[in-house]
Amino acid sequence: MLKISPFIALAxxxxxxxxxxxxxxxxxxxxxxxxxxxLIISKYCGNKYFSLLLSTCLFIPLGMDDIDFLLGQESHLSNVVLSIMICLPVIIYIQESKKSFLCISSLAVILMTAEQPIRTLIxxxxxxxxxxxxFRSKTSVVSMLSIAVSFVIGKMANDYLLDRHFPLKVDYSQASLLISPDKAIDNLFIILKSILVYSSSSSLAVGSNAIGILTPFYFxxxxxxxxxxxxxxYGLKIFLHILIDGRKTKTSICRLDLLCAxxxxxxxxxxxxxSCLNPEGRHIF
Structure with a gap:
């Protein structure tokens, strides 16, 4: 549903x-x-030029995985943007009490869950x-309850679509099982290495001449x-700093710091x- 099929139909x-x-x-x-x-990032940052820079960096493919992601393979592109739509508007809602942003986040949860609930859970x-x-505030609790309710609605939509319109040959949410801790550790390093290597340009230059045109891209x-x-x-450091510094209120925390954390x-x-799922878990990361 979130793949590029509707856009191909439009073409x-x-x-x-x-x-x-x-x-x-x-x-x-x-x-x-x-x-x-x-649009979402500009509302969050309050600077249209900075948001344009961040969005452009996100959409520039640096490796083979990013190329697949940009082409909309397995709806990666839409799910990444929907993830941004889920998270950033909630922070805006908590800090500014604008209910319209909570509605945006809830809609994104429903759309993502309607396609694949386990991705939304992650x-x-x-x-x-x-x-x-x-945040530890009443507003944050309300926002999380809204997210939970939206997930339930999306799951109901997913069940309906699977039952009536789009039965799956392979349902990865059903095929993903918990594995033993030792295999989970192995899985963690496999997935992490895949993310680091195949999302960079180094993977494209492997096997090329050391003094060839691809060498700069390798480094x-x-x-x-x-x-x-x-x-x-750096993001984990900021997260720990925010936890330790209890003097800050929910409105005084810098949004860029929150984004990094x-x-x-x-x-x-x-x-x-x-990593705690079977190897097919990589399909939903």
Missing amino acids: NYIGFSGYKAYAIGGAIAICVWFYICN IIAPFILFILII MGLLYILLFIATIV LGATGFVLGLLLI
Whole structure:
């Protein structure tokens, strides 16, 4: 439902067919999701130029995994943008008490859950924990209850669609089983290595001549991996700092600090959740 199929259908309706319809539909999908992503981030940051920079960085493919992600393979693109729609509007709602943003977040939860409930759980489980730990307020509890209710509605929609319209040959949410701790540790390193290596340009240059044209991209990919790890560490540091500094109120915490802390904790907790599933869990990360 969240793949590029509707956009390909639109391209077919316009008059394109075959590969042209796929290419045009994919381009339309990228433009639509980029616009939504940029709009949400601009509301969160309050700076349209900075939000445009962040959105552009998110949509630039650096490795093979990112190329698949940008093409809308398995609805990765839409799910990433919906994840942003779930998290950032809730923080705006808590800090500014604007109910419209809570509605946006709830809608995103319903849409994502209607397609694949387990993906939504991987997003909202760490997010609910993060919000309740950081804010500890009545508004945060209300927002999390809204997220939970939206998830139930989305799950009901998913059950209806699977039963009446779109039966699955392989349902990864049903195939994903808890595994033993030793295998979970092995799984963690496999998935982490896949994320670090195949989302960087280094993987594209493997096997090429050391003095060839791809060499700079290889080392740029290594730099990206180091920056990625440093960003996660920095975000966790901010998260711990916010926890320790109890003097700050919910409205005084810098949103960029919250974004770094949320991204780092969400990545780590999400990675741990996926690692506890069977190897097919990589399909829903």
